[in-house]
Amino acid sequence: MSQAYPHLLAPLDLGFTTLKNRVLMGSMHTNLEEHAGGFSRLAAFYAERARGGVGLIVTGGIAPNEEGGVFMGSAKMTTAEEAQQHREITDAVHAEDGKICMQILHAGRYAYNQNLVAPSAIQAPINPFTPKELNGEEVEAQIDDYVRCATLAREAGYDGVEIMGSEGYFINQFIVSRTNKRTDEWGGSFENRIRLPIEIVRRVREAVGPDFIIIYRLSMLDLVEDGSTFEEVITLGKAIEEAGATIINTGIGWHEARVPTIATSVPRAAFTEITAKVKQHLTVPVVTSNRINMPAVGEEVLASGHADMVSMARPFLADAEFVNKAAQNRADEINTCIGCNQACLDHTFELKLTSCLVNPRACHETELNYQPAAARKTIAVVGAGPAGLAAATVAAERGHKVTLFEADGKIGGQFNIAKQIPGKAEFEETLRYFKRRLEITGVTVKLNTRASAADLEAFDEVVIATGIEPRTPPIPGIENEKVLSYLDVLKHKKPVGKRVAIIGAGGIGFDTAEYLTHEGDNSQELIASSKQEFFDEWGVDIQLENRAGLKKAAPVATPRQVTLLQRKASKVGAGLGKTTGWIHRTSLKHRDVQMIAGASYEKIDDQGLHIRVGDEQHLLEVDNIVICAGQEPARELYEALQAGSVKVHLIGGADEAAELDAKRAIDQGSRLAAEI
Numbered sequence: 001m002s003q004a005y006p007h008l009l010a011p012l013d014l015g016f017t018t019l020k021n022r023v024l025m026g027s028m029h030t031n032l033e034e035h036a037g038g039f040s041r042l043a044a045f046y047a048e049r050a051r052g053g054v055g056l057i058v059t060g061g062i063a064p065n066e067e068g069g070v071f072m073g074s075a076k077m078t079t080a081e082e083a084q085q086h087r088e089i090t091d092a093v094h095a096e097d098g099k100i101c102m103q104i105l106h107a108g109r110y111a112y113n114q115n116l117v118a119p120s121a122i123q124a125p126i127n128p129f130t131p132k133e134l135n136g137e138e139v140e141a142q143i144d145d146y147v148r149c150a151t152l153a154r155e156a157g158y159d160g161v162e163i164m165g166s167e168g169y170f171i172n173q174f175i176v177s178r179t180n181k182r183t184d185e186w187g188g189s190f191e192n193r194i195r196l197p198i199e200i201v202r203r204v205r206e207a208v209g210p211d212f213i214i215i216y217r218l219s220m221l222d223l224v225e226d227g228s229t230f231e232e233v234i235t236l237g238k239a240i241e242e243a244g245a246t247i248i249n250t251g252i253g254w255h256e257a258r259v260p261t262i263a264t265s266v267p268r269a270a271f272t273e274i275t276a277k278v279k280q281h282l283t284v285p286v287v288t289s290n291r292i293n294m295p296a297v298g299e300e301v302l303a304s305g306h307a308d309m310v311s312m313a314r315p316f317l318a319d320a321e322f323v324n325k326a327a328q329n330r331a332d333e334i335n336t337c338i339g340c341n342q343a344c345l346d347h348t349f350e351l352k353l354t355s356c357l358v359n360p361r362a363c364h365e366t367e368l369n370y371q372p373a374a375a376r377k378t379i380a381v382v383g384a385g386p387a388g389l390a391a392a393t394v395a396a397e398r399g400h401k402v403t404l405f406e407a408d409g410k411i412g413g414q415f416n417i418a419k420q421i422p423g424k425a426e427f428e429e430t431l432r433y434f435k436r437r438l439e440i441t442g443v444t445v446k447l448n449t450r451a452s453a454a455d456l457e458a459f460d461e462v463v464i465a466t467g468i469e470p471r472t473p474p475i476p477g478i479e480n481e482k483v484l485s486y487l488d489v490l491k492h493k494k495p496v497g498k499r500v501a502i503i504g505a506g507g508i509g510f511d512t513a514e515y516l517t518h519e520g521d522n523s524q525e526l527i528a529s530s531k532q533e534f535f536d537e538w539g540v541d542i543q544l545e546n547r548a549g550l551k552k553a554a555p556v557a558t559p560r561q562v563t564l565l566q567r568k569a570s571k572v573g574a575g576l577g578k579t580t581g582w583i584h585r586t587s588l589k590h591r592d593v594q595m596i597a598g599a600s601y602e603k604i605d606d607q608g609l610h611i612r613v614g615d616e617q618h619l620l621e622v623d624n625i626v627i628c629a630g631q632e633p634a635r636e637l638y639e640a641l642q643a644g645s646v647k648v649h650l651i652g653g654a655d656e657a658a659e660l661d662a663k664r665a666i667d668q669g670s671r672l673a674a675e676i
């Protein structure tokens, strides 16, 4: 069989060691690092990825000292005892013939802990705490802590370390004048500001010897004012190489930057051309990162010479077997990361365990396993949305005889609607994955079949995953012909006028506004923005002429005037994802969407929508009013089955109709089927 991805799967010789391919599993802090029993779970998590064929794993960030932890009590490596805990991880990865580096991450002024330190006492816009300015001796002590941490990592069995110099953390804060106002040898001139990372790498190399991997994560595009120029990035990269780095990984955007860098609306492989420009000036292998989520994407990046390796972080939450599947020409079986951040980065920042919306086993490898069923049962699953698809495929994988009923002509449920929203085209990948899983696991799929209670009586067990019905709010005039439901717009493609009011600013209201304010033919199945459109809209200068890669954002043309309303007086969109809500709000602002909170809906008539905000009455003269006012569980069938004798389970939206909750739907479907 010909090699499917020759560049991606080619080994990489580092001189003293060889990586089996060009795929690096990017660093992800999972919060297991601080969890009771977390190290055993991390060992299982990483071992599964090593078994899955990845060339090199980088752990989530571990602090070199207490003050450098992202949160109070964040995992650190400062003593032999702390290092010893990591043995379980390194042994497990090596037992699977894998290689693993530990990331050393010092948060500096981003630390959510009261002892935070930084080059200068300047508060970060995303942190309520102001850091203490380090004196010269204390800077030296911080370097010593990096060296101690790297040495301990070596003793713990790691193959190397990654020194985190990107995303606006401690090292990055020294490099740029935005956060470094010092006048001693660690500040002032650019040469002084880059002294810290160079000294860290130099002294770490001295301490660990030549046969230990040192990756340095270089901030190649700060995307904040007063960040580095491209020339400065290159000067630093060369100096880091000289100081002893084995590999340079490239990072994009400080956490306080107002440009999305990893969300689903970021085009695939958006930033690899910039890595290519960095690579031209360096001799060590260079890694590129962000939104590379399928083997073909990684292959193209490497074949075009943009980088020597690709980093994929979240794709390894979504599928531990990514590399093996690519190598065996089974890329169509890959469970693709859709960039939603809902179960990974959102969880990290909510201090919950990281997992994955499309793969609930991620970081749960020791407790959620799909073992062969003790006895083979006949199982009916009703509804082929995400909940039903997860339940049907897991039950069939375990050996049950599964029939999946779907009223529609295709599988996917609401994901068929979600994938049409600009920036959500990736949702199609989940449907492709499940379609293939249904084939592989041998589920009998009955499309265009609305199951009734009578159809289900003969099964051993029935899983009801019938989803939701949109809620219709009791507003006088709701029957006016101006009124449409979001399904009328997104599914049935009814014509929509130029002036629109959307009632309900939850996730679906936001998505509907996004859909209606995009140019082009909305009847297309997929609407994905091009890289250039994305960079223009968000003000990213990929010509790298401007400092930090920022440029003036271009105005966005929009075909409609949209007003988005909610009853609650709180910030519009407050319920959206922790790490993505700001992106959705900003995107709609780019499209001049008016947002009104605290609205009560008085009536709808031929003039438009009459609302009251506080004491004031307003008439919104609009052509259409689109209702996005929540959902009700569709439980008719479940209730009908209650009278019979068959064992029935209820999952997904049909169990609890929370908007935008595929995470719960897939998790619930998978967990039920793991036990059934």
Ligand SMILES: Cc1cc2nc3c(=O)[nH]c(=O)nc-3n(C[C@H](O)[C@H](O)[C@H](O)COP(=O)(O)OP(=O)(O)OC[C@H]3O[C@@H](n4cnc5c(N)ncnc54)[C@H](O)[C@@H]3O)c2cc1C
Binding pocket: 340, 342, 382, 383, 384, 385, 386, 387, 388, 389, 405, 406, 407, 408, 412, 413, 414, 415, 417, 418, 421, 449, 450, 451, 452, 465, 466, 467, 468, 490, 507, 508, 511, 512, 634, 637, 651, 652, 653, 654, 658, 659, 660, 661, 662, 663, 665
């Ligand atoms: C525009 C939009 C954007 C979204 N974006 C996101 C997002 O970014 N993140 C997120 O987590 N979620 C998102 N969602 C929500 C997500 O799609 C739902 O949470 C998820 O689909 C719920 O899954 P489910 O399987 O419970 O139900 P559904 O997806 O509603 O599927 C239920 C299925 O059951 C079928 N059915 C019903 N009755 C019968 C019957 N009697 N016989 C046979 N079949 C039947 C229906 O035809 C349907 O296919 C979005 C939804 C929309 C509409």
Ligand SMILES: Cc1cc2nc3c(=O)[nH]c(=O)nc-3n(C[C@H](O)[C@H](O)[C@H](O)COP(=O)(O)O)c2cc1C
Binding pocket: 026, 027, 028, 029, 030, 059, 060, 061, 103, 105, 164, 217, 262, 289, 290, 291, 292, 311, 312, 313, 314, 315, 344, 345, 348, 354
């Ligand atoms: C849950 C989560 C935790 C992360 N933690 C870290 C971290 O500790 N250190 C780091 O350098 N990057 C971290 N990142 C960023 C990733 O390394 C990577 O740059 C980003 O996810 C984009 O790559 P991807 O599209 O391949 O996921 C994290 C990302 C996620 C989703």
Ligand code: SF4
Binding pocket: 314, 315, 317, 318, 336, 337, 338, 339, 340, 341, 342, 343, 344, 345, 355, 356, 357, 358, 359
């Ligand atoms: S939760 Fe979403 S973004 Fe995170 S790994 Fe899974 S699919 Fe990717």
